[in-house]
Amino acid sequence: MRVISVSSFKGGTAKTSTSLHLGAALCKFHKKRVLLIDFDAQDNLTTGLGFDPDEQDSIAPVLQGEKTVQEVILTTCIPNMHIVPADTWLERVEVSGALAADRYSHERLKEILRDLPYDFILIDTPPSLCWLTESSLIASHHSLVCATPEFYSVKGLQRLSLFINNISERHGTKVLGVALSFWNPRGKSNDAFLKVIEQTFPGKLLQAKIRRDIAVSEATIYGKPIFETSPNARASSDYMALTSEILTRT
Numbered sequence: 001m002r003v004i005s006v007s008s009f010k011g012g013t014a015k016t017s018t019s020l021h022l023g024a025a026l027c028k029f030h031k032k033r034v035l036l037i038d039f040d041a042q043d044n045l046t047t048g049l050g051f052d053p054d055e056q057d058s059i060a061p062v063l064q065g066e067k068t069v070q071e072v073i074l075t076t077c078i079p080n081m082h083i084v085p086a087d088t089w090l091e092r093v094e095v096s097g098a099l100a101a102d103r104y105s106h107e108r109l110k111e112i113l114r115d116l117p118y119d120f121i122l123i124d125t126p127p128s129l130c131w132l133t134e135s136s137l138i139a140s141h142h143s144l145v146c147a148t149p150e151f152y153s154v155k156g157l158q159r160l161s162l163f164i165n166n167i168s169e170r171h172g173t174k175v176l177g178v179a180l181s182f183w184n185p186r187g188k189s190n191d192a193f194l195k196v197i198e199q200t201f202p203g204k205l206l207q208a209k210i211r212r213d214i215a216v217s218e219a220t221i222y223g224k225p226i227f228e229t230s231p232n233a234r235a236s237s238d239y240m241a242l243t244s245e246i247l248t249r250t
Helices: 015-030 044-048 088-095 105-113 131-139 151-171 190-200 214-222 234-249
Strands: 002-007 034-038 081-084 120-124 142-147 174-180
Touching: 002 015, 002 131, 015 034, 015 044, 015 081, 015 120, 015 142, 015 234, 034 044, 088 131, 105 131, 131 151, 142 151, 151 174, 151 190, 174 234, 214 234
Parallel strands: 002 120, 002 142, 034 081, 034 120, 142 174
Antiparallel strands: none
């Protein structure tokens, strides 16, 4: 089993879409068994697969020791892909209940995931350097960093790099790669952005890049991955290429 945190330090980097479509492609095209964990209080991964967060138990009561993780796992529209949903309670879960008095609370997720029967566990983290992100990285073998070719996204990579490196020194998680979304092959500033990424995460930029495609947003309306709603869309082929490259790296 490989646990991968999907991370960024800024919203709008397609982090959630990358989590969803990487998971779906691993199941649909590579016959893997995948668990998605929505670890972001905005719960976009949960809603993106057609679930109402207000009607589901999230990972929060599992972290508090009130439920087992098996009790909150849901089956998705993709065979062998399951999800642990999120809700707004996650935003301050670490300062409430049993976690508030636990000095090692950031290691709780790692223990919860230890023996689950999946080939891959993908954790969609918040776009911030908070307790949730730290807990996710501690629980993970790898971090997949998401970015877009624009100034604030690339600038945030430098702080995220320091954060991941600090956790790596204590817990061993490694950067798997940097995935670029909303890619325009003819963008005027592409070379400058790629140079900053290479300086920040040497050798980690993934060759497969996700081009801007309205079909990704349309798929969200149906609560399904793009492979189900627009299998011939360009983003569909981009996500398949990204998944194959990530499999090679793992």
